[in-house]
Amino acid sequence: MTPQASPVPRASTLCLSDRIQHSPLYQTYQKAFHLATGLPLSLLDASGSEDLLDQELRGLNPFCRFLRKSTEGCAACAASHQALACGNPAGFPGARCFAGLFETAVPVRSGGHVVAYLKTGQIRLTTESGPDLRELRSTVAASGGSPEHLEALEDAWNVTRRMSPEQYEGVVALLAAFAGQLSDLAARIALEQQEAEPASVRRAKQFIHSHLGDTLTLEAVSAHAGVSPFYFCKIFKQSTGMTFTGFVNRQRVERAKRLLRQPYARITEAAYDSGFQSLSQFNRSFLRYTGEPPTRYRERVRLTSKTLAA
Numbered sequence: 630m631t632p633q634a635s636p637v638p639r640a641s642t643l644c645l646s647d648r649i650q651h652s653p654l655y656q657t658y659q660k661a662f663h664l665a666t667g668l669p670l671s672l673l674d675a676s677g678s679e680d681l682l683d684q685e686l687r688g689l690n691p692f693c694r695f696l697r698k699s700t701e702g703c704a705a706c707a708a709s710h711q712a713l714a715c716g717n718p719a720g721f722p723g724a725r726c727f728a729g730l731f732e733t734a735v736p737v738r739s740g741g742h743v744v745a746y747l748k749t750g751q752i753r754l755t756t757e758s759g760p761d762l763r764e765l766r767s768t769v770a771a772s773g774g775s776p777e778h779l780e781a782l783e784d785a786w787n788v789t790r791r792m793s794p795e796q797y798e799g800v801v802a803l804l805a806a807f808a809g810q811l812s813d814l815a816a817r818i819a820l821e822q823q824e825a826e827p828a829s830v831r832r833a834k835q836f837i838h839s840h841l842g843d844t845l846t847l848e849a850v851s852a853h854a855g856v857s858p859f860y861f862c863k864i865f866k867q868s869t870g871m872t873f874t875g876f877v878n879r880q881r882v883e884r885a886k887r888l889l890r891q892p893y894a895r896i897t898e899a900a901y902d903s904g905f906q907s908l909s910q911f912n913r914s915f916l917r918y919t920g921e922p923p924t925r926y927r928e929r930v931r932l933t934s935k936t937l938a939a
Contacts, residue, residue, distance in 0.1 A: 646674045646745040648818050649737065649811055658807055662749070666800050667790060673734070673746045691785035692728065693751050729757050730789065733801050735808040738920040739815035747808050749800065753791045809929060812919065816883055829854040829861065830868045837877055841884055841904045845877055878914045881905060885915065889927045896923050 649655055650672045662670045725731055732750030736743040792800070833854040837845060850873065851861035865873055881903040888899040900911035900923075915923045 645739060645815055645818060646672065646737075649745060649815055652814060654814055655811065658810075662803070662807075666749075666803075668749045668752065668800065670804075671748045672737075673748055675736070675743045675745050692730070692782070692789050725757075728786065729753060731757075731797065733804065735801070735804050736920070737808050737811045737815060739812065739819050743920075744815055745811075747804055747811070749804060751789070752797060753789050754797065755791055755793045806929070806932075809926075813886065816879070816918070826868045827864055829856045830865055833861065833865065834876075837880060841877075841881055842902060843904065844906075845904070847873055877904075879918050882915050882918045885911070885923065886919070886926065889923060890930050892931075894927060896927065899923070 655672060659670045659672075662668070724733075730751050731754060732748065734746040734748045737745040737747060833850050836850055836853045847858050847862070851858045854861055856864070862873060865871075865876070869876055871879065885899045885903040885905075888894055888902060889896070896911075897908065900908055903911070905911035905914070912922060915921075915926070919926060921929075
């Protein structure tokens with residue numbers, strides 16, 4: 630089962646998620662998140678060619694690590710991870726696995742596509758009674774587990790981290806706020822100027838950045854770049870992976886996001902100051918490139934600011 634949002638092409642997704650994972654922002658937050666919550670944090674590629682479970686190399690708690698050695702356990706864990714990728718219809722942030730543990734995967738988006746998931750969890754909620762350990766032992770024994778392994782399974786489950794639903798929801802709220810920051814980072818990375826870009830593309834980008842609030846036509850930008858409109862469209866798409874119109878709209882959305890971070894920002898002003906000609910066009914573009922409407926983005930940014938200031 631695949632995520633509901635369309636993944637970007639495999640090559641660009643791998644490059645983008647890898648750059649996010651090696652960024653100082655992610656590495657600093659990953660360390661701080663673990664120190665503050667005691668929970669693991671993973672950034673998982675969302676291209677869809679690998680199961681989320683197979684991408685995790687470390688961070689599993691002892692119980693989950695034990696089940697990775699069991700055929701039945703792995704199958705059940707894989708089903709849980711598929712549920713993570715598609716959201717939880719029950720309303721709780723994340724998914725409950727067959728063993729009564731909760732995990733959460735928050736999407737990181739770029740250009741309207743999910744490029745990665747921030748994943749945490751492997752905890753027991755204090756309101757959950759958990760699975761029948763006798764049934765678990767029978768399941769693992771049927772798949773070839775030894776008596777020593779069965780005893781280790783029960784010990785591992787008993788020492789699994791426990792949290793109240795309120796505590797875990799707070800953890801997930803922090804994760805969602807960080808996913809928003811990583812989405813902004815992903816957008817900036819995707820729009821970075823490449824060293825091998827033709828001079829005409831660099832000139833065009835500089836002109837676009839300086840005139841976002843104005844009416845930008847293909848003819849005007851290609852003339853400034855010093856090439857014909859036809860040739861400009863060809864080399865611009867080859868260099869950026871985006872059409873001229875798509876690049877302009879995405880740059881305008883990025884400017885609007887910066888404006889909406891201001892305490893008293895108004896959506897109408899952010900839309901027109903960024904160069905959009907109508908609110909409907911702005912709303913469509915914002916939703917396409919960020920995965921959420923501008924009103925929700927503004928509310929999330931304000932909530933994050935209040936949380937950090939508290």
